[in-house]
Amino acid sequence: MDLFNRLEVYARQFPDKLAYGFVEKEGGLSETLSYATLLEAVRAASGQLADICQPRARVIILLPAEAAFIKVFLGSLHAGLIAVPCPIGYSEPAIQRILNIIKDCEASLIITNQKSLKMLSQRQTEASRTLRALDIQWFFTDELSNDASKQTAKQPSAPDETAYLQYTSGSTGHPKGVMVSHANLTANLNAINNCFGRTAADTSVTWLPHYHDMGLVDGLLSPVFTGGTGLIISPILFITKPLLLLETISRHQAAVCGGPGFGLDHCVARIKPEQLETLDLSSLRVLYVGAEPVRIASLEKFAETMQVTGFKRESLVPAYGLAEATLAVSLHLHGTPMLFRPISETNAKMVVACGPPVEFTNVTIVEPELNSIQKDGEIGEIWVCNEGVALGYWENLAATNTTFKAFTACGKGPFLRTGDLGFLFDGQLFITGRKKELIIIRGTNYYPQDIEEVVNACHEHIQPHGTAAFSIETEQGEELMIVSEVRNNAQNEDDTDKIKTNIANSVGLAFGLVPRKIVLAGIGKLPKTSSGKIQRLKAREVFNTN
Template identity: 40%
Template sequence: MKKNLIQATTTLVELLRLRAENQPDKIAYTFLKDGETIDTSLTYAQLDHRARAIAAALRSIASPGERALLLYPSGLDFIAAFLGCLYAGVIAVPTYPPRRNRPDPRFEIIANDARASVVLTTEEILSELDSRRTRISELRNLYSLATDGLDLDAASKWRMPDIDGDTLAFLQYTSGSTGSPKGVMVSHENLLYNEEMVKWGFGHTEETIFVGWLPLFHDMGLVGNVLQPLYLGIPCTLMSPVSFLQKPIRWLQAISRYKATTSGGPNFAYDLCAEKVTPEQIAALDLSSWEVAYNGAEPVRAETLEKFTETFAPCGFRREAFYPTYGMAETALFVTGGPKTMPPLVYEVEKAALERHRVVASSKEGNTQRILGCGRTWLAQKVIIADPETLLPCSEQQVGEIWVSGKNVACGYWNRPEETEQTFQAHLADTGEGPFLRTGDLGFLKDGELFVTGRRKDLIIIYGQNYYPQDIERTVERSHEALMIGSGVAFSVNREGEERLVVVQEVQRTFLRGLNAEAVFETIRQAIFERHELTVHAIFLLKPRKLPKTSSGKVQRHACRERFLAGELDSVANWERPQGQGISHPTVSFPSPLEVTEGLIRDWLIAKIAQLADIPQQQIETNRLFTHYGLDSTSAIGLSGELSGWLGQTLPATIAYENPSIDSLTQHLIELQTSNSTKERDSSNKMKGNDTNPAPKTSFFTPDFSLIHN
């Protein structure tokens, strides 16, 4: 296809129509059901046909400009529905199905803030939602449309909507504070311009091959793994985040099998692969095709690059393939990166100077810090560093706030005019140049290379997911009656190269005498895990008025963090996650499922949790909640995958959430095994009686992906 045709398109609808006309039979997307076997594929013609059918049905219940919630598991149904919204002129709102039997404030926020009029989903999820509508107020008055059961002949009724580059394509909800959700308004022009930036920055061509596992409602998954392949007209193979987290090898196997040239994820994904993939598995991989291993969404660590390269060099991975990148939803996705022909740039600076927002190159070994460059800007986008207080430009020797301007910068926040003006309408104080997007991130430029040093605000970033401390603090103070309202802080600290969560909370004076600190710790840990899917590194309980505050009564998170690091917190009780002891753990045996007993399951879990926590098995208490041993959402999903492999059964990714201790999980597995054995006996009896419709062999569960969104 001629390049000028693509560059002349002003909307994604025009783009897909061109692809369907010029490359009708070319495979656009393939989805791997379990991360290994092909489930479905769509050509460009099939994708266009489905998008037109969905749009025609959607226009019968929604007008252009209205919002549609997209509630899908990972898969091609989501992609067709997203494009169907664009074909109808309806603003898509990507999110995930509300959690089962658990509070889901993020979903409630998105549904309320977007003021959606319709829900698009699958027949299976719609059936589940229908039974819960009375309990989910946000869904009661919305039209619902199951797109996987539509009559595709409706595509003939589709008409091109009246849209252009300025038309909003979708709302990308950021990980904002519970009190003030923010939907980034992304237009067709924002997307197309950013896709051209990604194409140049990543060095993509018509020969590029994508493999991805990121959640499709996330900007990196949607704009990067879905829309960039569409922009290029090239194939993309996808799997769900659950498939990757349960068995990280699946990601690398897909890259190896499909000869992918571009694939990536947050920094933790590379750490997880280096930790979990075995030498035997590495021997069967071929990663020599991998040209762009992008790394973003959370701080990129030089140590991760070195460890991953060392681990996977034997199967063809090259350090030059690493592509640290910087971006955000407010810029559609991509801000800086590359060029791909250059290896990652590491700059070593004096740590003391950096803490004073000065950039001083290290001249000797000592108290230094290694910072990884995140590339440069592309096309006409402009990146500058400005003093966040004076709004004056900074020199290369100063750390300041990263400001961005360009056609990829979004229109603002949905129904948030004041926040839009504060964030998207910044101007330099000396020249008046602008408008710029104020990112809230701190960094510096050196010879055009962007180095990100931290956040101006108190944002916590763990596993590529953003968390506002106010949300966690609210969860903590409401978790137990002994805790004071408005007198707690949450922050993160770096331990062993990873960000860890710390909570400091005041106790009401009337509860100090006879305080059951262990019960309070347990309650806090479990509340944070259930609400935010995070584990806590440390909890400190203080007497009233011991928490650092300003004269006006505002909590001082930074001052509290400094006291924690200095060991100067005056607590009435404290707990810290059991520290890894660097011990050698015996290999967990894998008897066949026929030999599994309650004792074997318990022993297997004890050995596995001890391995994850890096402590002796003798220190594991089977009635303790997994959160006590630092089992976070990523570890919980990985545990479900290893259990599935050991037992030879399909287990849900949520099984460790729903059975949060060794005792409860063991009991649950035994009950399921007994139930399955009974069903299999009944099926066998029917077979002996020549039953023409024998019951299929059952598994423990069908995985539920609704909880997985990191």
């Protein structure tokens, strides 16, 4: 059954059950949707949107974490439209990214609310003026209605038709919209939830951005796909008050939660030991960790710190996935011990297994230049084949053929080329880095996250998860450059020199490398994706200017 078939069944089985609750800063629920109310709202939104747009029209959704988002997202799919969830930001680059996405998918409609429109317009920048002047229709969720007369039957959509576009992270002028079909979504939701053992009895909590693949597919859609309850905390609220996430899990005895590793570090750093003593996290069966290379130190520190709450170390689920595969590719089996291995015989750095591939998934490790299949334990590019692999990139045949239609030297395929490096060992997938971000100096490979981890720990004023390491081209060949965000940015030359010296010494001792250039930047200056990952290649463009 697809998402809508399930929603209709659940609305009949338990109409008054809580489908979604939106958590406010004091821990209460500011908005709630029962299954019956949700189904009614989706049908009503579908009717309103169908009156405005033709089937398969692309509709931009610019909304914060609120009930209106799930109503119009599901309403768009119900009406046979192609939903395009976008990060909503108010800076010049953020609005420019919205404009680039609108242009790329030739959107017919922007869905937002009056408050967001006001904030998008208030700075009167070139980008905001361009947005307001676009020849495009606007729909404001302030006008959403549950009027039964507006409800319509579901617009027929073939399983292989595009349900929504998931734009890959970045702010370039040529964004790529991943075309996720209805069948892709159903297949990946099945795979995720069969692995997690999620049922209608489970409550899930998410703080992830709902326009990001992990936040959308698992954070928002998995709970209603399984008939459970989803509690939503806005990303900004989590960042400012991480205790709220753990309090919500404790109060509602939630079973599933997840996010990037920096979320674990944020909880450990910001929550006081005496606050943990009031919590009960024993119900948390699955705490998945993905969206960036998983640091063993983050897993171990979180498990140790949260032990007092009843949290079980075996609940940690290292995960690997990407938008081009809808979401999940491999998931550690919860309730089993995590597995660690060194990267290679010559690199003793330990990495954690992200589990076996999810059901009906073929993961093959391929030498990226020769396209030959690597042996067990050998590092190569991760290639994926399953029903969750998306249709391709919107109106971008060349990129689609390169990324989604790869064949091995022996003719196996087609595969999705992930651009990520890793290896398989005893059926477990280990992630070692990103192919395009691999630093190669004097014939030796270095993974940027290894260098960044050393830099982060070398001085107290360096912002956690605020360092980018990458290679730059010089007359002597490839050399290392490091950019670090600094808290209470160095006020004088002595402070700057001390921090740079610490960075250089730490990197030299750990890797035998001498950074060619070290730049200290203010907090927030490093370019990041919508999910908070640092964009190393973009950082190189921004900071390596001479």
